[in-house]
Amino acid sequence: MTQISPVPTSPAGASGQAPSARPAQGRAARTSLLKKFEPLLISCASICATLLLFGVFLVVDGLNPLDVYEVMFRGAFGTWFSFQNTLQRSAPLMLTALCTALPMQLGLLVIGGEGALVVGGVSAAVVGLSMHDAGSYTMLTAMLLAGAISGGLWIALVGALRAYRGVNETISSLLMSYIAIALMNHLVEGALRDPESLNKPATRHIGDANMLGPIPGLDVHWGLIYGVVACLFGFVLMKRTIFGFAAAMTGGNMRAALLSGLRVRQLMVLTCFLAGAAAGVAGMVEVAAVHGRANASLVAGYGYTGILVAFVARQNPLGVIPVALILGGIGASGGLLQRNFSLPDASVKVLEGILFMVILVSETLYGKLDLWSFARSATARKSAQAGAVA
Amino acid sequence: MSAELGAWGVPVAVLAGAIRVSTPFIFVSLGECITERSGRVNLGLEGTLVMGAMVGYGCSYLTGSPWVGVLAAGLVGVLLGALHGFLCGRPRVNDIAVGIGLMLFGCGLAFFLGKPLIQPSAPHLPAIPFGFWSQSSQIEDALRVNVLFLLGALLAPAVSFALKRTRWGLIVRTVGESAEAARAMGYDVNRVRTLATMAGGFLAGIGGSFLSLFYPGSWNEGLSSGQGLMAVALVIFARWDPVRCLYASLLFGGASALGPALQAVGVTKGYYLFNAAPYALTLLIMVLSSSATRTSADQPAELTVAR
Numbered sequence: 001m002t003q004i005s006p007v008p009t010s011p012a013g014a015s016g017q018a019p020s021a022r023p024a025q026g027r028a029a030r031t032s033l034l035k036k037f038e039p040l041l042i043s044c045a046s047i048c049a050t051l052l053l054f055g056v057f058l059v060v061d062g063l064n065p066l067d068v069y070e071v072m073f074r075g076a077f078g079t080w081f082s083f084q085n086t087l088q089r090s091a092p093l094m095l096t097a098l099c100t101a102l103p104m105q106l107g108l109l110v111i112g113g114e115g116a117l118v119v120g121g122v123s124a125a126v127v128g129l130s131m132h133d134a135g136s137y138t139m140l141t142a143m144l145l146a147g148a149i150s151g152g153l154w155i156a157l158v159g160a161l162r163a164y165r166g167v168n169e170t171i172s173s174l175l176m177s178y179i180a181i182a183l184m185n186h187l188v189e190g191a192l193r194d195p196e197s198l199n200k201p202a203t204r205h206i207g208d209a210n211m212l213g214p215i216p217g218l219d220v221h222w223g224l225i226y227g228v229v230a231c232l233f234g235f236v237l238m239k240r241t242i243f244g245f246a247a248a249m250t251g252g253n254m255r256a257a258l259l260s261g262l263r264v265r266q267l268m269v270l271t272c273f274l275a276g277a278a279a280g281v282a283g284m285v286e287v288a289a290v291h292g293r294a295n296a297s298l299v300a301g302y303g304y305t306g307i308l309v310a311f312v313a314r315q316n317p318l319g320v321i322p323v324a325l326i327l328g329g330i331g332a333s334g335g336l337l338q339r340n341f342s343l344p345d346a347s348v349k350v351l352e353g354i355l356f357m358v359i360l361v362s363e364t365l366y367g368k369l370d371l372w373s374f375a376r377s378a379t380a381r382k383s384a385q386a387g388a389v390a
Numbered sequence: 391m392s393a394e395l396g397a398w399g400v401p402v403a404v405l406a407g408a409i410r411v412s413t414p415f416i417f418v419s420l421g422e423c424i425t426e427r428s429g430r431v432n433l434g435l436e437g438t439l440v441m442g443a444m445v446g447y448g449c450s451y452l453t454g455s456p457w458v459g460v461l462a463a464g465l466v467g468v469l470l471g472a473l474h475g476f477l478c479g480r481p482r483v484n485d486i487a488v489g490i491g492l493m494l495f496g497c498g499l500a501f502f503l504g505k506p507l508i509q510p511s512a513p514h515l516p517a518i519p520f521g522f523w524s525q526s527s528q529i530e531d532a533l534r535v536n537v538l539f540l541l542g543a544l545l546a547p548a549v550s551f552a553l554k555r556t557r558w559g560l561i562v563r564t565v566g567e568s569a570e571a572a573r574a575m576g577y578d579v580n581r582v583r584t585l586a587t588m589a590g591g592f593l594a595g596i597g598g599s600f601l602s603l604f605y606p607g608s609w610n611e612g613l614s615s616g617q618g619l620m621a622v623a624l625v626i627f628a629r630w631d632p633v634r635c636l637y638a639s640l641l642f643g644g645a646s647a648l649g650p651a652l653q654a655v656g657v658t659k660g661y662y663l664f665n666a667a668p669y670a671l672t673l674l675i676m677v678l679s680s681s682a683t684r685t686s687a688d689q690p691a692e693l694t695v696a697r
Binding site for chain 1: 433473477480481482483484486487488490491492494495496497498499501502505611615616619620622623626660661662663665666669670672673676677680681682683685
């Protein structure tokens, strides 16, 4: 969120007292330093609080939380192998997190990343299968475009409904997810079904030679690069361009944005398109790099974990990258927890749920760590009151 | 299925479905209606529904009485509602976001704690056979009405009366229409909203127990597929009127039953497409009932979900 430094507007600065200018500057520097690290500090504290709460949960279950966390860490980041697994899982999370984080700049809470992922995955599979002989590069490019455009249109519809009909985007996007999953089942069971997929209906395989390969030197597919590039693009777009400024203005005060002549509706639809495109690419990556075909495996919950990633990253596209790594790591360690402690696979979900709520509550801490500005705003209020009385 | 009814089997099955499938919708939408009338949205009722289903099933299995299960499910709903109310009471905490958090948390916790409940079978809720007069087994099946459905159908006018004609209802509505007016009258806005969310959670939990204790009637992880969330959309469609919530729930139950009903008479084409029917219907209804330029006059003024 764009925050304008409060210093120039403070009444003390406006009165132009020369002697007090210097200490005020020092204070401002300290405040802005704190402001810079505040999100990091609070996020880390929230993660610690989550681990504590989940620890209570584990103790009740008769487990030593420290043992569990140690295994989790090993399962996520401990070895090169497990770290690559984490990277692999974080790629779709980065993309689906953008599906929530980008519209949030405009104040829209879109939670339909799962649906856009499914739509993107199915369209990518359809396009890939229809151009079997075109060579793998052409085919993968076409799949990428298909995934991005179809996913983008899917969420753009949500944005358009919100902009032109006033339909609540949170509910409509989630409903669209269920519709997307039903559509996929319909296609995969019917028109697109590979007759050889018996107990798990799926489309035909796109062919091993056409799969999205690993990044040179790593055992991680190119989807990770897609994710990182998309996050960087989202960051530059939202924090460094006029488009992003217009989005932040709309998110801050929609009436003001409308009054100043911004095309808020177009902004909404376009942002939602980009958001959906990111999630659609996640679906394409899942098809092209992991499964090779579209089937129910696409509905793996990446869309929902992506919402959590976006919130933990405080809707900052750049922050999405490390947070996706952490949550991808938690997801990657789920199997190990199951084997070592016979914890059910839902325990990762419980942990994620606790983290989500702790993060939301931590929102209330912002501004309270900063004692300096707190004291100053109190005096500013007092002097403003005095001014009003005079 | 017997084919004696022929094509008439479809409307009968849809009617049966409307009665059977709508019950959780009725409870969740009534609960959400109370919460939203107080000016807050609880999107976490999906999680409450799943938790209620799990706890209801577990308690019914352990005690042998399904009614203990229903009560326990309601109490779990109260707890989750209290959590939602407490979290939303903090400054700068968004109620919709907390709802999403609770949805994930509730589902995760239910799957976590409910792992051992997938195998055993718990005693079910009783049903009243209103179809005893009929020769047709399909009609008999269709009219085996669960007690909870009747309770829900009675509850809708009761909630409506409570909101319109009682002192508590007036307080809830005041808080929902203008927090400042309520504060000026000396009511603790947060407390009223938290209590309204707890009441909503109680009903949603009961709705969840219906899922595991009557229809489909077992506990598994795929038990709820967005019913809790659709109920929230349904409250908007019903324009925050409890009695209209009841009608809307019946409509949704019927829509959900369309796919299985058609399959039963041999129309298997597009079975999966019909699964999308309730969601598509919800979306359509939301599109038709919203407007970009004005808000519905029935909408509680403090509410943000239907901006």
